[in-house]
């Protein structure tokens with residue numbers, strides 16, 4: 282027999298919920314099993330550690346102490362441990378001690394390490410000494426020994442690890458990453474992020490909060506989300522993978538300027554963009570957007586006949602939306618082989634690509650992972666005041682922030698940008714003028730007058746997040762949850778109150794969403 286305070290209780294671990302009910306069948310506690318963190322047995326005391334989510338999206342550890350019969354306590358402890366057996370147990374932790382306000386080490390030691398210890402997680406901790414080190418570490422690290430990678434730093438560190446991991450997976454699978462048409466092999470090892478950087482945008486997208494201990498708890502709870510990446514190639518060479526935002530033009534220049542003022546710390550993101558905005562430049566480009574719209578394309582193919590075999594890159598000029606085969610395999614065209622192409626030519630300030638699509642939800646732009654396409658926004662010639670007003674809307678996550686005549690939107694699977702008036706120097710074999718890409722905060726200087734961007738759907742490793750939205754919705758129907766709202770006799774009020782607000786809060790997270798402007802910078 283087990284007791285909660287002085288009540289004799291029955292404990293059940295069924296239906297995805299751990300319930301503790303009195304002998305009269307009054308519900309005393311109800312905890313969703315996926316939010317259970319750890320059970321600790323000390324003699325006849327069984328302490329159950331679990332997680333609750335507060336209104337501001339932060340997670341917090343709570344405990345429930347049961348005591349009583351030796352055998353029953355032992356049995357319940359074993360059952361909980363069995364349920365938690367698939368949680369991460371071995372992690373590679375990569376810390377950038379120089380991120381943001383240089384608090385990476387402290388955050389790890391004070392916040393992450395004690396929670397890892399509580400949950401019996403073994404961490405192999407590596408503190409980086411320089412840029413690009415994560416890529417080197419991941420080249421040879423024995424990945425079969427770990428359940429995930431954890432970065433303690435900013436978006437830059439995370440993106441470097443993501444790039445390193447994807448590169449490693451391609452190498453292990455003999456994929457030629459330098460071909461811009463190649464589909465890459467997905468990386469299934471998850472990366473968790475403990476925020477310690479300046480922007481921490483990805484972590485905010487994932488968890489709805491930049492709280493470090495919440496991030497650790499998300500990692501320990503072990504949920505995940507599939508995410509897209511896009512590859513960027515130039516001159517038959519892979520430049521990088523982007524997991525968040527790829528900015529060409531204004532935001533490439535802006536990031537380049539921000540890097541020059543790195544010594545200012547996070548403050549640089551408030552000051553430098555204003556100056557970059559004032560000296561924005563127009564760039565002559567031709568852009569080919571490719572979208573894989575299967576239904577539409579299948580219809581068009583019928584009209585064109587079945588035995589068409591086009592070489593890679595061939596365009597059919599008679600089609601309004603031209604059609605291209607990405608592979609030149611002879612035989613019947615298959616809808617996955619063809620893409621629609623749309624061309625745009627002119628002077629632009631910026632071409633921005635979002636690997637994490639921002640979609641309107643409850644009157645705000647909210648991030649959406651693993652969508653079917655990339656979102657490309659091209660900003661054409663406009664007055665400075667119109668441009669500032671549009672970017673202000675972007676910053677405020679207003680749903681109409683891209684509804685401007687000078688902004689064109691494209692949902693694509695890939696695209697190619699050609700710089701029309703850029704000349705390559707005979708001597709140096711690089712561009713005479715400087716053009717930059719902002720790849721998730723990393724500045725890349727172009728050396729060729731064209732580059733290719735391609736979506737890789739759900740190619741990125743799964744990142745830790747404990748509350749998939751659809752599941753939360755269905756759990757609202759759980760009988761114990763409904764019961765918890767009505768019961769007057771609940772003694773553990775914390776549990777009832779917090780449980781009832783958990784799922785609602787998740788959907789009301791829009792106020793906590795990140796500032797897109799910071800993302801772009």
Ligand SMILES: Nc1ncnc2c1ncn2[C@@H]1O[C@H](COP(=O)(O)OP(=O)(O)OP(=O)(O)O)[C@@H](O)[C@H]1O
Nearest residue numbers: 380381409410411434435436437438478479480481
């Ligand atoms: N020890 C180190 N010293 C200097 N740079 C490092 C070190 N370790 C990693 N880096 C590199 O520094 C870059 C930025 O790191 P990170 O993203 O962690 O910090 P941040 O720039 O302050 O944060 P954010 O990206 O959120 O703005 C990354 O490319 C990372 O690889």
